[in-house]
Amino acid sequence: MINKILGTALSRILNAIINLAVIILISRYIGREGYGIIGLVVVAISIIQIFVDLLGGGALIYFSPRKNQLALLVISYLWILIVLLLFAMAIYIFQDFSPDLFHRLIPPGEEKSVLVLAALNAFMLTHYNLLIGKGKIKQYNIVFVVQILSFISSLIYLLFVARHQDYTSYISALEISYGVGFALSTVFTIRYFNFGGNLHPGEIVKEMFSFGLISQIANGFHILNKRISFYFISSMAGLSSLGVYNAGVQLSEGLRLIGQSISLVQFSAISNSDDRIYAVSLTVKLMKLSVLLTFIGLVVLLVIPVGAYEYLFTKEFVGIKYIILALSPGVLALSANTIFSHYFSGLGNPKISLWANIVGFAFTITFALVLIPVLGYLGAALTASVSYSSTVVYQYFVFKKQTGVMFRQWLPEKKDFIDFKIIILTLINDKNIEDEH
Incomplete structure (x- = not known):
């Protein structure tokens, strides 16, 4: 368990470092407006992925150890093609019907890029979810690391060798990295999966849709909570x-990678076990670790002076430190x-x-309409913090009601810090062994 968490965490830490480098490159060579366009493109891809995950996403992870993997793969592939076709038709109709509103959602000229990126991302994530569901965390981490390295190397090439110093370099680098991730994950999917046995596609579609519908409506509200402010x-x-x-x-949500790394291993472990007591115990322990590490990361970001942010990202991005401060409670949540x-x-x-994210969405709409017109992007950051916090409060009370876990059990104990020390020592020892070889 520790090795899986460490492997995933290390890959995510590398991603966070690369993400920081990307932000610096964009701020210095692409600028604020280009970053805004990139943000809209990425949000559009995320929205398409919500619909793709109706027969994918968490459902794939959950059913991978329980159903025929060939059936899961074929169903997911066909569903991706259907979703992309429907969105292509919607884009074609919508941009003619209301071009002004359409281009507030998707930047002019980026319609094809959105569809291409959404397709590559969907197929790649399908393979990722199958690997996670079968507990192939090491293989998933390898693909993930290669993908992000291909992204940063492509971006550097396009900016400094090809001299394309605008937002299109980011879009092209993303296309390359998604393509690399899809190709490599295909190799691992073919290598590690057993595609024999009874298919029963009709039964599987019904079960996946039943699971995926609720899960993706919940995820849809979660993404809206995070991105509707854009x-x-x-x-x-x-x-x-x-x-x-x-x-x-x-920058601030880069710290989410800590919780995501831990939760991927948690989800894989719980999905492959029928022991409810184990699931509760594991969740409490990993929750403490996730919150503690995220808190440490936030402290590091907040002690950095404003001048350092201006130096790294130029004075065009002078408000970054204050956005991070306003987002801090939300990131912890x-x-x-x-x-x-x-x-x-x-x-x-x-x-x-689902219900937790609906609660959060209600807070998002209410506070966004009040705070953003007055405070601009700081209002959006405060809105996000309120929304995320309300979501966690709801989840906490439901978890408490179902499990009987009291608030004091969430507080860090001496044993928790011992476990944290063990993880660090394991990491150091593994590194020393690698150095000796």
Whole structure:
């Protein structure tokens, strides 16, 4: 378990370092408006992925150890093609029907890029989810690391060798990295999976849709909670302000990678076990670790002076430090949210996360309409923190009611710090062994 968490965490830490380098490159060579366009493109891809995951996503992870993998793969592939076709038709109709509103959602000229990226991302994530579901965390981490390294190397080449110093370099680098991730994950999927046995596709589709519908409605609200402010800022303050906010979000929410790394292993373990007591104990322990590590990361970001942020990201992005400060409570809440969500989903009960995200969405709309017109991107950051916190409060009370776990059991104990020390020592020892070889 520790090795899986460490492997996933290390790959995510590398991703966070690369993400920081990307933010610096964008701020210096692409600028605020370009970052705003990038933000809208990425949000559009995320929205398409919500619909793809109706027969994918968490359902694939949950059913991988339980159903025929060939059937899961074929069903997911066909569903991806259907979703992409429907979105292509919707884009074609919508941009003619209301071009002004359409281009507030998808930047002009980027329609094809959105569809291509959405396709590559969907096929790649399908393989990722199958690997995670079968407990092939090491293989998943290898593909993930190669993917992010291909992204940063492509971006550097396009910016400094090809001299394409605009947002299109980011889009092209993303296409290359998604393609690499898809190709390599295909190799691992073919290598490690048993595609024999009874298919029963009709039965599997029904079960996946039943599981995936609730899960993805929940995920849809979660993404809206995180990203609907992008559209408010773009409409009310313009792409430049959105670019600054996007940079601040990328920096602070980069700490989400800690909770995501831990929760991936948690979800895989719970999905492959029928022991409810083990699931509860594991969730409490990993929650403490997730929140503690995220808190440490936030402290590091907050002690960095404003001048250092200006030096790294230029004065165009002067508001980044204040965005991080406003987002801090929300980022801490997200580190708990991802553990709660994967606990409920791992037990096949995603409805809890659905209602939690609906609560968060209600807070998002209310506070966004009040704060963003007055405070701009700072209002969006405060809105996000309120939304994420309300979601976690709801999940906490449901978890408490179902399990009987009291608040004091969530407080860090001496044993928790001993476990944390063991993880660090394991990491150091593994590194020393690698150095000796």
